[in-house]
Structures are given as C-alpha cells and as structure tokens.
Amino acid sequence: MRRGLTFILAVACGLTVANLYYSQPLLDLVSHDFGVSQGAATVVVTLTQIGYALGLLFLVPLGDLLENRKLAVRLLFGTAAAVLLAGLAPAYSVFLIVAVLVGTTSVVAQVLMPLAAHLAPPEQRGALVGKVMSGLLTGILLARTVSSFVADLWGWRTIYFISAGLMIVLALVLRRMLPERKPEHTAGYVSLLRTVGTLARTEPALRRRAFCQAMMFGAFTAYWTAIAYELISEHAFSQGEIAIFALVGAGGAAAAPLGGRLADRGWGQKASGAALALASLMLILAAVGHRSVIILAVAGVLLDFAVNSHQVMSQHEIYALRGDARARINTVFMTSVFTGGAISSALTGVLHARYGWTGACLLGAALPLIGLAVWARGRWTARVTETRNAEAAAELAPSV
Numbered sequence: 001m002r003r004g005l006t007f008i009l010a011v012a013c014g015l016t017v018a019n020l021y022y023s024q025p026l027l028d029l030v031s032h033d034f035g036v037s038q039g040a041a042t043v044v045v046t047l048t049q050i051g052y053a054l055g056l057l058f059l060v061p062l063g064d065l066l067e068n069r070k071l072a073v074r075l076l077f078g079t080a081a082a083v084l085l086a087g088l089a090p091a092y093s094v095f096l097i098v099a100v101l102v103g104t105t106s107v108v109a110q111v112l113m114p115l116a117a118h119l120a121p122p123e124q125r126g127a128l129v130g131k132v133m134s135g136l137l138t139g140i141l142l143a144r145t146v147s148s149f150v151a152d153l154w155g156w157r158t159i160y161f162i163s164a165g166l167m168i169v170l171a172l173v174l175r176r177m178l179p180e181r182k183p184e185h186t187a188g189y190v191s192l193l194r195t196v197g198t199l200a201r202t203e204p205a206l207r208r209r210a211f212c213q214a215m216m217f218g219a220f221t222a223y224w225t226a227i228a229y230e231l232i233s234e235h236a237f238s239q240g241e242i243a244i245f246a247l248v249g250a251g252g253a254a255a256a257p258l259g260g261r262l263a264d265r266g267w268g269q270k271a272s273g274a275a276l277a278l279a280s281l282m283l284i285l286a287a288v289g290h291r292s293v294i295i296l297a298v299a300g301v302l303l304d305f306a307v308n309s310h311q312v313m314s315q316h317e318i319y320a321l322r323g324d325a326r327a328r329i330n331t332v333f334m335t336s337v338f339t340g341g342a343i344s345s346a347l348t349g350v351l352h353a354r355y356g357w358t359g360a361c362l363l364g365a366a367l368p369l370i371g372l373a374v375w376a377r378g379r380w381t382a383r384v385t386e387t388r389n390a391e392a393a394a395e396l397a398p399s400v
Contacts, residue, residue, distance in 0.1 A: 004177075005119070005177060005178075005179075006116075006128060006131055006132060008173065008174070008177050008178075009112050009115075009116050009132045009135070010131060010132045010134060010135025010136070010138075011135055012108070012109070012112055012135075012170055012173075012174060013109040013112055013113065013133070013135045013136035014135040014136055014137075014138050014139025014142075015139055015163075015166055015167070015170055016076070016079060016106050016108045016109045016139070016167070016170070017106060017109045017136050017139045017140055017143075018139040018140065018142070018143035018146070018163070019079060019082075019083055019102050019103075019106045019143075019163055020049065020102070020103060020106055020140075020143075021140055021144055021147075021224075022143050022144075022146075022147040022160070022163065023044045023048065023099070023147070024045060024143075024144055024147075024224055024225060024228065025144045025147055025148045025151075025228045025239070025242050025243065025246060026147055026148070026156045026159075027041040027042060027044065027045070027228060027229075028041070028228065028229070028232060029151055029156040029239070030092075030156060033156065034091070034092035034095065035092075036092055038229065038353070039349050039350075039352075042225065042345065042346075042348070042349035042352075043096065043346075043349070044095070044096065045221075045225055046342050046345045046346045046349070047096055047099045047100050047103070048099045048102055048103040049103060049221075049338050049339075049341045049342035049345060050100060050103065050342045051099065051100035051101060051103025051104040052104065052106060052107060052338045053103075053335050053338040053339045054100070054103070054104050055104040055105065055106065055107035055110075056107055056110060056330075056331055056334045056335040056338060057196075057335045058193070059075065059104070059107050059111075060107050060110045060111060060327055060328075060330060060334070061193060061196055061328050061331050062111075062189070062192075062327070063111045063114055063115070063183070063326075063327030063330075064183045064192060064324075064326070064327040064328050065183055065187075065189065065192050066183070067180055067181065067182045068111060068115050068178070068181040068182075069174065069175065069178040069179070069180055069181070071111055072108050072112060072115075072174055072178065073174055075105055075107065075108040075111065076108055076167050076168075076170055076171035076174070077167070077168070077171055078105040079102070079106050079108065079167045080163075080164045080165075080167035080168050080171070081164075082098060082102045082104075082105045082106075083102055083160045083163040083164045083167065084160065084161065084164040085098045085101070086098045086099065086160045087157045087158070087159075087160030087161045087164070088157075109136050110330055110334050111327070112132070113129065113132060113136070113330060114327045114330050115178075115181060116128060116129055117129055117319045117326055118181060118323075118326065119179070128260070129260055129312065129315060129316065129319070130257040130258070130259060130260025130261070130312045131257055131260070133260070133311065133312050133315070134257055137304075137308045141304060144224070144242075144243070144246035145243045145244070145246040145247050146159065146243075147159045147243075148243030149240065149243045150162065151239055152238070152240045152243065183324075183327075184324060192328070195325070195328060196331050196332060199322070199325060199328055199332055200332045203321055203322075203329075204378075205317060205318065205321065205378075206318050206321060206329060206332055206333065208374060208375070208378045209314040209317060209318050209333065210314075210318075210332055210333045210336035210337065211336060211371065211374055212272070212276065212310070212314070212371035212375055213310060213311055213314050213333065213336070213337045213340075213371075214336045214337050214339065214341075214371075215276075215367040215368055215370050215371030215374075216275070216276065216279055216306070216307045216310050216311070216367070216368055216371060217307065217311075217337045217338070217340050217341045218340040218341060218343065218344030218363075218364070218367040219279050219280070219283055219303065219344070219364040219365070219367045219368050220279075220303065220304070220341070220364075221344040221345050221348065222283070222344050222345075222347075222360050222361070222363050222364035222367070223283065223286065223299075223300065223303055223360070223361070224300075225344075225345050225348045225349070225352075225360070226348055226352045226360035226361075227245075227300070228242055229352060229357070230290060230296070231293075231296075234290065234291070234357070235293055245293070245296075245297065245300075248297040248301050257312075258309060259271070259275075259308065259309035259310070259311070259312035259313045259316075260312045260316060262309075262313065263312065263313045263316035263317070264316070268316055268317060269379065271309065271313060272310055272313050272375060273372065273375050273376070273379070275306040275307075275309050275310040276306070276310065276368045276369075276371050276372040276375055277368070277372060278302060278303075278305070278306040279307060279310075279368040280365045280366075280367075280368040280369050280372070281365075282299040282300075282302045282303040282306065283299070283303065283361045283362075283364035283365035283368075284365045285298070285299045286299035286300070286303075286357075286361050286364075287357070287358050287361035287362060290357050290361075306368075311337075314333070315330075340367075344363065344364075344367065347363055348360045348363060
C-alpha cells in the first residue's frame, strides 16, 4: 500500500462518488429549466441514491468474484457514459431515468474501499482506510461547491460533461496504477448474491453498524438536500454564494483519518455513540439558529464531522469480520446506508414543502437519535454477554 497508491485511491473515490451530489445545489436551476416544481426536482436526489443502492446490491459483490482492477475500470467507462447522457437529457423524464444510471454506475468507490482494506497492513488498516475515505468524503463535500461554480459560469449541464471526461482519464490511470487482485471466491454470481443475505443474517455487528450509519447518512442527506432552498429563500444567496457555503462541509472530511486512528486504538465503540449524539445536536442547532449563516455553517461542519467519523469507525469493525468477504460486507453496509439516504431525501422533500427548513431539520435530528438507541442496545447486549461469559469461566475454573 504505497503512499502514491493511497492518494490515487482517495482521488478515485472522491471523483466517482461526487457524481451523486452534483445535482443537490442545482435543484433550483433544474426545476426552472425543465419547468417542474422544487418538490419534483428533489426526486433527482432520491433516484440517484436509489440507483446507487442498486449498484451496491448487484455490482459491488462482484469485487469478491472478478478481478478488481478490470471491474473498477469497466465501471468507470459506464459512469462516463451515464453522466454524459445526463448532460444531454432533453426532457425531465429522461433526466430522471439517467439519474438512476448515474447512481448505479458510480459504485466504483465501493469496489476500491474493500481493495484498500485488502492492501493495508492489519495494524494500519483503520488509518489507511480513513485516508482513502477522506478522499471519498472530500468528493462528496466539494461536489456541491464545484457544481455550483460551474453552473454559475456555464450552466448546470456543464458539470456532467466535465465529469464524463474525468471518468475516462481516471479509468486509464487506474488501469495503469492498480495492482491486480483476483478474489478466492469461485462460485457463480447467484451464489455470491445469496451469501450477501447470509452475511446480513449471521453478523449482528454488521446489521447494527449498517443501521446506525443509515440513520447518520439520512441526517446528512436531510441537511444538504434542503440547505440550498434555505440559503436562497432566507438569505437570498446566489448560486456562487451557495458554492462558497458548501466549502464549509469539506472540513468534516478531516474526521475520516481521525476516526480510523481512534478505531485502531480501540476507541471505536465509545466514539461512535458520541458521533451519533453530535449529529442530532447539530440538526437541532441548525433548526434553531437558521437565521444566522454562521450557525448554519458550524452545524454543517460538525454534522459532516460526526457522520464521517462514524462511517470510518463502522468500516473498521465490519472489515475485520470476514477478510474473504469484504466486498459483500461492504454491499450490506453501503446498501443500507444509501437506502437510508434515499428514504431521507424523499421525506425531506415532503417535509420541506409542508414545514420548511424546520421540518427538514427535525427529521434529520430524529434519525441519529434512533441510531443512538440501537448503539446503546448493542453496548448493553455486549456487556451482558461479557458478564455471562466471565461467570461461566469462573464456574469452570475450579474444575480445571
């Protein structure tokens, strides 16, 4: 796991996942261009995330079956075609269909993340995966800023043309830089998908981590889906000013390496609970202090910090469950996460239309609290199990 390769993987993850978020600050422009309501325009975010969830479910498991470098390169060429079609879409119905394809093909980042875990030494896995994840998170957070600036200068479609070119360049770079990795799994594709369900049923830690991160990502999606509307209506922001505001979220990407180091040192469980609580508090702060741009910015940074650190700590735990099934484990985890995001974006559109910014924030605040309850139950169950095991060992000790 050379430093240069770590950087390439981080950049690749950031550029590919950014395709999911280019549309978020452009919804007002999209609604005007196609002549649809703001609520209808929000469907773009939902369909993109649904497409991503489909890709996670049906394409990412191939990382445990096919040679990883070829899989990543082919997916990138598919992404290039999808984003090019998005930029050329003549009607809103076509744009919605292509949004699903953009999401489905952009899962290459989730092929590269388990590959990074395979290449990293076990004692440094959390830190190195955190560095790659920081690239992915930076892509998520900067995508809004870049798309806003580009739209302000050349129109909202231009970002999709630029992305198509970047995907082709990235495919060529990865084909040259990535080492080959052929998985040990030899069964067919149907068998592979069947074991995804088996992992979800038999690994309680995976289920718990997936659900809690789905709640966190739902809060993240609620905030960033509705914030552009709030900045335009409440603070009269231009598209360029929205782009500058979106930069504040990039500070949250620093949480990824920190979360990885905490997990490497055994603090992942406790820090996860703190991250869930922090995310909920920041959505409440955003709802109460929405008249201040500074408060909205602080809430956005700390929300992103909480969501990102929780994700890396979760991945540290689940990647250690089964070294031979990391792609399928990632499928369960990330499909759950983006399904949560898709549901949240749909609910955000409804609640924002009816209750405004406050409704979106209250939804976002409630989701991490649900995750916190699941986290607390998991901690309690673990303590009970440890206590029972200790008592059983004490009973057997005199007879040994």
